[in-house]
Structure formats: C-alpha cells, structure tokens
Amino acid sequence: MFCRFFSSILPLALAILSPALASAQQGSPTNLSNPPATSPPPALAPLTTASTNALATTTVSNNPTAISTSAPAIVSAGMQAPVRQAPGTERSSFSSIHVDGPYIAMTFDDGPDAKLTPRLLDILKERHIHATFFVLGQRVQDHPEILQREIAEGHEVGNHSWDHKALNKLAEGGLQHELADTSELIKQTIGKPVTLMRPPYGATNPRLSRAIEKEYGMKVILWSVDPDDWKDPGAAVVSSRIINGWKQSGGTKPGAIILSHDIHKGTIEAMPATLDALLAKGYKFVTISELLALESKNPAPTPSASSSSSPSAPKSSNSKKHQS
C-alpha cells in the first residue's frame, strides 16, 4: 500500500521522472498506468522530509534523471516490483515464486490489530490455513500476545518496519531503527529471528533490497496480487480482485504472493469467501518461507491442471507482477 503523499507529489514527480520511468518500465507496462497515486492508505505513513539516501539514489544508475531528491519512493516503488531477472540470477526481492504445484501465500500487512487480527486468525484456523504477517514494530509493542498467537498457530511473521516509513527515503540511522529495532522486538516476542521483510509501499530498489538481505538478514518480499483492500471497496470486491484479478492483475495463480491488510474490517470480512473459493479451486496455502522453499528451477504445468477448476500454472518465467 502507498501513502497519501503520492497523490500530492505525483504530478511533480512524474514530470521530473517521466523519462527515467519510461525507460525503467521495461517489462512492465502496468506501472505507469497504475500510479501509486491511486493507493494511499491510512495514517500509518508519516511523510518525512528525509534526507537523500545513498542507497536510494544510486539504484537508478541507468536513469540519471531519476536521481532526484524529490521522490525516490516513486522511482523505487515503480521500479522494484516489475524488475525481471533471468531464471537463475540472484534476485534482490520476490514478488511471486515459480512453483510446480498450486501453492500460494496470503500475506497481511500493517498489524497486529487488537480486534481484527484475532478475528482473522480464527478464520484462518478454521480452514487450517497458514499465512504470513508483516508487522509494524510499534504495533508489536502494543500487542505482543497477538504475534505469539500467530506463531503458535503456524503462521510466519515478517518485518514491515517500525512505523511504516518509506525506507528508501531514510538515512542509515533511520534504516537501522526501522529494520534492526523492529527485527529485535519481533525476535524477543516470538523467540526466533526474522528472515523476511516487506518494505512499506513496496518502496525499495535493488540496492536497498540487497542491503536489507546482506546487512539485516532478511529477504525482501513484495507481491503479485494486490486488491487495494485498504481503500475499503467492500468485501465482495476485495474477494473478486484476489480471486479473479482486476486492472492489470490476472488474479491468483500458482506461486502468487497475495497482499492484504489485517487492519481493515472489509478485508477481514472478505476472507472467508476468498479463502474458501481459493481452496475450492485447489490452491494450497503456505507461508512465504515455505513458498520460497518450493521454488522450482524449471516450472512445469500444475499436475492437477486436468480439472477445469484447478489453478493453472504460471505461463512463463516472466509471470506478471503487479503493484498498486
């Protein structure tokens, strides 16, 4: 999800960045036509007058005009998810995984929420579904018991920063707080290290993502299905967008990483029907670490594809990525 500041600075940012964005869009025609301006969620995203970060500015090296101090978040948010790498090359982040079976991962960001997250956990438990929660340090502080329940019930927990700042706008000290302090608190809470990170707004870039992995020990996880649930379009719409897709999204496919938020009532209300429909289609829910472990070097069609209601396999190694 993206914060409201995109709306206000988008016109300026696009004017400044359009040449770079245009050249950065290789492989993803969707992003410019699906600008972050349509995204902004809640008050979770304080806009900082952040100093220019070396990590942020150096990533767009093939787009010199994009090295702007005005909007690195837009550059990065627009660039990161669609980056496609040849099979076998080391990736700096993950938006979907090539798998041989109907495996998908549900992810929930921005929690834990005192009321909604426990409701969601009940819904998941009834269906024996394991999900991945990308949590905010400041919320973990308030509700450590919810994190402990998530772990006890087989879910995975990842770092989503301390207070939802765009990481690519932060200097090193800020990164340390957002990443290391959050990981430390999660580790103290659940008793094991954190290995996954989702940058707020998906705002990262290859260099920052590699730094998050090498210096902070976490793989950067983005997403391939985004229902824009934070805009509260209603449970039925959220459900349909996840299952069938919308805009440029093709909906859920094997290997999909589905983005949602466990701080919105409509999202929680959408989950029973959404999860039941995906189960009925033959999908198997796994955590992000499990999905990563299932990665296939040579993705093959889903074995169960004989049934018309079964999920189809990814069409190619360039399986489409989406981002709002």
Ligand SMILES: [Zn+2]
């Ligand atoms: Zn978020």
